[in-house]
Structures are given as structure tokens and as C-alpha cells.
Amino acid sequence: MTKILEKLLCLALYGGLQKEQYRQIEPEIDEANRKSLVILSTACALFFLVRAGLFDANILALNKTLFSTSAFLFLILAGINCLSLVKRRPALIHLCAYLFLIIYLGIGIFSSVGPESVQERTTLYLVFVTAAPMMFALNAVELAIIMIPMELLFLFLIAKYQSAYPVYVTNCGNSIFFAISGLLLGIYTSNMKVSGIYNAYMNSRMEEIKRLNDDLTRSRADLEKALADAEHSNRAKTIFLNNMSHDIRTPMNAIIGFSALASANIDDPKRVRNYLEKISISGHHLLSLINDILDMSRIESGKMRLTLQPLHLPDLLANIQTMISVDLEAKHLHFFTDFSALTHENILADELRLNQVLINILSNAIKFTPAGGNVWFTLSEHESHDDGSADYRFVIRDSGIGMSQEFQKHIFETFSREESVTVNNIQGTGLGMAITKNIVDMMNGQIAVWSEEGKGSEFTVSLRFQTASSAKSESGSASKLASAPTSLPDSTSSSELADSKDLADAKIFAGKTLLLVEDNELNQEIALAILEDSGFTVEVAGNGASALRKVEIAPAGHYAVILMDIQMPIMNGYEATKQIRALSDPAKSQIPILAMTANVFEEDKTRAREAGMNGHLPKPIEVSKLFEELHRIFCTSN
Known part of the structure; x- marks a missing residue:
């Protein structure tokens, strides 16, 4: 018995659904009712406008006024339900549904007062009692609350004007039958509409759940791939660090070890020279390793570009x-x-x-x-x-x-x-x-x-x-092209340092003043020793701003060439070069400037040219290339 009552309660209040199910689709029910209100109100407004315009002399003027007023009310109701305010207020939608039923039923009741045209007006009323509830997704209780009082009032009018019903209603029993049948049919169709909305909602939910499951599957696959990539990256990083540790330490061990041996055997020139040769070889190997690492890093980061x-x-x-x-x-x-x-x-x-x-x-x-x-x-x-x-x-x-x-x-x-x-x-x-x-x-x-x-x-x-x-x-x-050509070596060793000095034996550097712009003291010491041994008079500036001041103060023609580092405090080499090139005195603005820097990529060389530099020497400096560039500068200027 309890289960039967529960089912009847669900049928009366929730369109045959469970309460929780009904709550899930309340927004969809409200939207369906709102659309029904707009359609029905517009249709009724047009219908009653037409009816009000078709009266003949035998029809009461009161009904003409009633139909015209109803058309106006239905137009207002249709317009209200088109407003966004109503869309956001479910209670207003229900209120508008009640108003619609009350207005329409009221038209049937008021137009049935009196014996004139009872047949037509009663048909209007009975058709609506049967059809109108079918258009709404209201529950049985809501329909009963609105329709039963109206039907009782209409039955009262039937009793009063019963003799005027020639065809449709001959007694109260038939009227009650029509009213109850219409109410039950309305409740049934309304419940079916609620069920349809719920089924559509569940289908959409199933589609959404399926989509979410697909997204979850893809996300899980992406996460697994990302995890695998991260683990691979971590392993690669570990392998990279292990390899780098080994490969960097190997030449470094040779450099440090042979430096110690050279110091310990400083009085044995032959052994020192041999140690220096091996230090040079290890240094060049270390440099090639660093260059390869930088190239690989640029490739993996997508920064390497081809220049055709x-x-x-x-x-x-x-x-x-x-x-x-x-x-x-x-x-x-x-x-x-x-x-x-x-x-x-x-x-x-x-x-x-x-x-x-x-x-x-x-x-x-x-x-x-x-x-x-x-x-x-x-x-x-x-x-x-x-x-x-x-x-x-x-x-x-x-x-x-x-x-x-x-x-x-x-x-x-x-x-x-x-x-x-x-x-x-x-x-x-x-x-x-x-x-x-x-x-x-x-x-x-x-x-x-x-x-x-x-x-x-x-x-x-x-x-x-x-x-x-x-x-x-x-x-x-x-x-x-020859099958086995020969050439000078491509790397600098201690013997090369001696051979490179032959390039300076022509005394073309003697008496020339060179401005060395370098912020690192060890690099200054190395460059000073090499350049002064070749005959240059060398002045040193610790940054670009200092170099600019020296050029501005010095007389025209004082500096024959400038070796310019790039990364320096206060003012970098690019900016210093641009400002030197902007000097008003041509003898100063056209001083040859060579970049001498650890910025060795192609874009660094391009940037040096754009700043106004005449050449680019990568660090660590290869002495032969340094002298080749200096020879080129002075031979060109001469």
C-alpha cells in the first residue's frame, strides 16, 4: 500500500519520476513551459483577434470586447515570456502558466453566461479543457488546482442554462465526464512530456558522460605519455650529466695535471714544452665538447636556423x-x-x-x-x-x-x-x-x-x-681539386704560438696603439702578453663606457684598432661600438673594431656586423686567427 501511495505521489507531483530525477530536470521543464507559453499565447492572441473581427449582428457585443481583451492579454503574456528576466526566474514561468490557464478558462466561463451562443462558447471551453494541459509540463497537482475550480464553476453555469445545450452537453453528467476526461488526459500528456524531457536529458547526459570518458581516456594517455617523456627526460638528463662529468673532467684532469708537472719541471724547457703541447690539445678537446653541447642545446630548443x-x-x-x-x-x-x-x-x-x-x-x-x-x-x-x-x-x-x-x-x-x-x-x-x-x-x-x-x-x-x-x-x-691537399693546422698549440709570431715579424704592428676593451683581468693579462710581444702598444678599458671615453679624449689617429669584448658591465660592446661609430670625427668613428667574445653563434656575428664591427674573433682566442685578422685590417687600410 505504501509503495502504491508513493507511486501515486510521484505521479501527482513529479510526472511519474522520482523526486531526485525531477529535480535534475527542473531547468529543462521550466524552459519547455516557457516555450509553450510563448507559442500558445501568440496563437491564442491571433485566434481571438480573428474571432473578435468575425462577429455578426446576432453575437453579443460583450463577447467581442471579451475576445479583443483576451487577445491583448495573451500578447502581453507572450512578450513577458520572451524576456531574459523570466528565463532566470522559474517561479515566474509557473505563474505565467497559471495565468494562461486561468485567462483561457475564464474566457470560456464568461462567454458561457447567458443563453445566447452557448453551443459555440461551450465548445471553446471543452476543447481547451481537453487540449491545453497537453501543451504544458506541469504536474497533476498544479493542473488540478487550476482546472478543478474552473470546471466546478462551469458546471454551475451548465445547471443554470442547461436547456440551451442542444447537442454537446445535455446534462451535468456529460459535462462532468468531459471535464474529468480532459483533466486526466492533460495529466497523462503532461507526465509524458516530463518523461520525454527526462529521457532527452539523460541521453544528453550519457553523451556528455561518454565525451567526458573519452576526454578522460585521452587525458590519461596524455598524462602517461607526459610521465614517460618526463622519466625519459630525467634519465637523459642523468646520462647527460654523467657523460658531461666524465668528458669534461678528462681534459680538465690533463690540463690541471700537466700544469702541475710543468711547474714542477720549470727548469727543463723540453719537458715543459711537451706538457704545454698536451695542455693545448686537452684545451681544444674541451672547447670542441662545449661547442657540441651548445649546438645540441640550440637544436633541441629550436633556436638553430639555416641561412641560405x-x-x-x-x-x-x-x-x-x-x-x-x-x-x-x-x-x-x-x-x-x-x-x-x-x-x-x-x-x-x-x-x-x-x-x-x-x-x-x-x-x-x-x-x-x-x-x-x-x-x-x-x-x-x-x-x-x-x-x-x-x-x-x-x-x-x-x-x-x-x-x-x-x-x-x-x-x-x-x-x-x-x-x-x-x-x-x-x-x-x-x-x-x-x-x-x-x-x-x-x-x-x-x-x-x-x-x-x-x-x-x-x-x-x-x-x-x-x-x-x-x-x-x-x-x-x-x-x-687535389686528392690529398695539405694545409696549416686548424688548432692552436704552443708551437703554433711560436709560428704565429712569425706573422708579426714584418714589424707592421710596431709603434701602433691598440685599445683592448676587456673586463676580465685574466683575459686582459693573456691578450696583453700576446699583443705587446708582437709590437703593439696596448691600452686597456674595463668596459664599453670607459672605451668610449678613451676614444673621445684621445687625439685623432691615436688608436689603430680596437679589440672589443661584448658582455661587460655598464656598457656592452655592441652599444660602445654604435656610439663610437656615431662620433662626429671620421678619424675616430672609423677606427677598425674587432669583436673578441665568447658569443660565438651566427646571430652573434650578425649582430656584431650590424653594430658596426669589422670582424669577429671567438674566445678562446686562437693566436693565428688573431694575427690573420689584424693583418687583414692593416693591409686593407693600407
Whole structure:
């Protein structure tokens, strides 16, 4: 019995739903009622306007007034329910629904007073009693509260004017039947509408739940991937730090150790010279390691950019041969080249990065090929395209120690080194091939490797370049390149320091005053010793502002050249150079200025040129390059 009562209560109050279910869709019910009010009120207003205009002489004037007034009231009710204020006030929507029912039922009641036209007016009333509740999502109690009093009043009028009902209602029993049937049908259809709203709500909720589940699944997958990436990054960072700790400490140990040995054997020039040679080698290895780390960092951060410029391939190849010739001769390697299959010698490319790719591969070939072995370097052009581009293939092969199949799978990963390399004590950063692969990828090219242990390795780099028509081929034809060129070494050692001084023996530096702008005292001491030994009179400024004051105060022509550091306190080198170039005296504003800085990236060189500098010397300073730049400056000015 209790369950039956509970179901009847739910049917009467919540459209057959549970209370909690009904509460979930109350906003949707309110919105459905509001839309029904707008539609019904507008329709009724139009209907009664039409009815008010169709009266003939036999119809009471009172009803014409009643219908016109009703049309006006329904228009107001429709307009009210279009306002946003009502949308935000559920109670107002219910109140408007009650008003609608009361107005419509009231029209039926008032128009039924009196014997005239009872049939038409009663039809109007009974049709609405049956149809109107179906349009609302009101519960049974709300419908009963509004409709039952109205029906009772109407039955009272029926009793009074019963004799005037010729067809539709002949007695009170029929009237009651119509009223109750209409009420029950209204309750049923209203409950069905509530159920429909609930079903639509649940379907939308299911779709939302499904979407949320999909989002949750994707989020979980993203989080798992992010976690895996973070763990991989942490492992890579740990491996990076371990490798860096080892690779940096190795040359540092040599530098510190041989410095101590040199100090302990200061009276033995031969041993000191030998120690200094090894310190220089270790220092250059440490520098190459730092450069590789910086390049890899710039690649991973997306800061490395390609700069396409006209490039004459024979010149590039000749320069590369010159750079590696000393290492080839030191190991007595046979170097063979074949550039005969080259049709378009002028291309648009990033010379610095292409040079870096080829030098990295050639350096490895030389490093891992035993003395007396062979290295082959081939460049061929394979196909030209209608868009003015051509495909080039660089093949570098050696007869060295080769690589295992397993290591070939990881050769382009950072810090990957063959176990046998460590055993054989061949130094390397483990970054060169990773950098090479990334640069080739940036060029939209491909790199492939073949290797067999004990037989050697072969690297093939395939690149597509835009060809250029600019000519520069009289001395750099590919067919004229020698197979085993020689050149000066590319690194500075203690013997180089002695050889470099020969560049200053011409006494072209003697008597010239040089302004050294450097904030680090150790760097000042090194530069002073080198420059004064070459014949310069050197003045020192500790920052850009001090350098600017010295130039302004000094007589015109006092300074022959300025070596300018970049990162300094008070005023940096770029700003100091700009202000010197802005001086009104041409003799001061046109003093040659060379950047001497640890800012060594291509954009740093570009920024130096834009500031007005005449050249760029990267730190640590290579003495031979310093004197070459100074010779260039003075030879140009003369």
C-alpha cells in the first residue's frame, strides 16, 4: 500500500519520476513551459483577434470586447515570456502558466453566461479543457488546482442554462465526464512530456558522460605519455650529466695535471714544452665538447636556423680538404676524392652547417681509421628539377675499425659511443653524429650509414639544393681539386704560438696603439702578453663606457684598432661600438673594431656586423686567427 501511495505521489507531483530525477530536470521543464507559453499565447492572441473581427449582428457585443481583451492579454503574456528576466526566474514561468490557464478558462466561463451562443462558447471551453494541459509540463497537482475550480464553476453555469445545450452537453453528467476526461488526459500528456524531457536529458547526459570518458581516456594517455617523456627526460638528463662529468673532467684532469708537472719541471724547457703541447690539445678537446653541447642545446630548443646564401661547392670542398689535411698527414692516411659528377657548382645553402655536417663525418672517418688506411670522399649530382633544384649525394667512406650492427641503431643518438671506442681510448663527445643528423633533418635531407666491424664505414648524405647561376669557377672547378691537399693546422698549440709570431715579424704592428676593451683581468693579462710581444702598444678599458671615453679624449689617429669584448658591465660592446661609430670625427668613428667574445653563434656575428664591427674573433682566442685578422685590417687600410 505504501509503495502504491508513493507511486501515486510521484505521479501527482513529479510526472511519474522520482523526486531526485525531477529535480535534475527542473531547468529543462521550466524552459519547455516557457516555450509553450510563448507559442500558445501568440496563437491564442491571433485566434481571438480573428474571432473578435468575425462577429455578426446576432453575437453579443460583450463577447467581442471579451475576445479583443483576451487577445491583448495573451500578447502581453507572450512578450513577458520572451524576456531574459523570466528565463532566470522559474517561479515566474509557473505563474505565467497559471495565468494562461486561468485567462483561457475564464474566457470560456464568461462567454458561457447567458443563453445566447452557448453551443459555440461551450465548445471553446471543452476543447481547451481537453487540449491545453497537453501543451504544458506541469504536474497533476498544479493542473488540478487550476482546472478543478474552473470546471466546478462551469458546471454551475451548465445547471443554470442547461436547456440551451442542444447537442454537446445535455446534462451535468456529460459535462462532468468531459471535464474529468480532459483533466486526466492533460495529466497523462503532461507526465509524458516530463518523461520525454527526462529521457532527452539523460541521453544528453550519457553523451556528455561518454565525451567526458573519452576526454578522460585521452587525458590519461596524455598524462602517461607526459610521465614517460618526463622519466625519459630525467634519465637523459642523468646520462647527460654523467657523460658531461666524465668528458669534461678528462681534459680538465690533463690540463690541471700537466700544469702541475710543468711547474714542477720549470727548469727543463723540453719537458715543459711537451706538457704545454698536451695542455693545448686537452684545451681544444674541451672547447670542441662545449661547442657540441651548445649546438645540441640550440637544436633541441629550436633556436638553430639555416641561412641560405650563394655557395660555390668547389670552394667549400677545397676548404674542407685544407682543414682536414693536417690530420690526414699526421696519420699517413690516403685521401681519395671524386667530384667529377658535379654539374651545377653554384647552389643556395647554409655554408656553415653544410661544412659542419661534412667535417663531422670526415673527422670521424679520420679518427677511426688506423694509420696508413684510406678515406674516400665523393660528391655527385643525381637529378635536376623544373623548380631549379638539384639532388646532391655526399658519400664518405673509410677503411677504419667499423661499427657493430647494434651500435648502428643508436649512432645518431646523443652521447652514443661504441664500446670498442672507449676501450681503444679514442676521444669523442658522442654528440657529433647527433648534431649531424639534426642538421641534415633541418635541411630536409637524409643520412644513411653502412658499416662492418674491421672493414670500415660509409655515410651517405642526400640533400636537395636550389641551384644558383652566380659564377666563381675559374680556380675552384671540382675537377681540379687535389686528392690529398695539405694545409696549416686548424688548432692552436704552443708551437703554433711560436709560428704565429712569425706573422708579426714584418714589424707592421710596431709603434701602433691598440685599445683592448676587456673586463676580465685574466683575459686582459693573456691578450696583453700576446699583443705587446708582437709590437703593439696596448691600452686597456674595463668596459664599453670607459672605451668610449678613451676614444673621445684621445687625439685623432691615436688608436689603430680596437679589440672589443661584448658582455661587460655598464656598457656592452655592441652599444660602445654604435656610439663610437656615431662620433662626429671620421678619424675616430672609423677606427677598425674587432669583436673578441665568447658569443660565438651566427646571430652573434650578425649582430656584431650590424653594430658596426669589422670582424669577429671567438674566445678562446686562437693566436693565428688573431694575427690573420689584424693583418687583414692593416693591409686593407693600407
